Amino acid sequence: MTFIDLSDVEGMIGLYVEFVADERAECQNDPERLGVVDDLLAQLKSMGADLDQIDLPTTIQKLKGLHESVGYEFARDPVMVHLSDLLDEIEKAGHI
Secondary structure, three states, rough: OOOOOOOOHHHHHHHHHHHHHHHHHHOOHHHHHHHHHHHHHHHHHHHHHHHHHHHHHHHHHHHHHHHHOOHHHOOHHHHHHHHHHHHHHHHHHOOO
């Protein structure tokens, strides 16, 4: 089990990216889900490259934008549920 340091936003996002990558490997037989997960993973990787250059409120807004960009039919997908949980944890920990 991985210890999650709630004060390390970049670390939490990094763990989430790993989770999405793992989920991508699991959905090879579901082309619709694969497309959603692929797109999300690409956007997360792009955002991750800039994390040290953007402030936390901007990071949160970008994550919220990713969450809102996925169709309703995937709202209960594990990658989206975990993204919502990630946002909640960042906000609860008082990082905004």
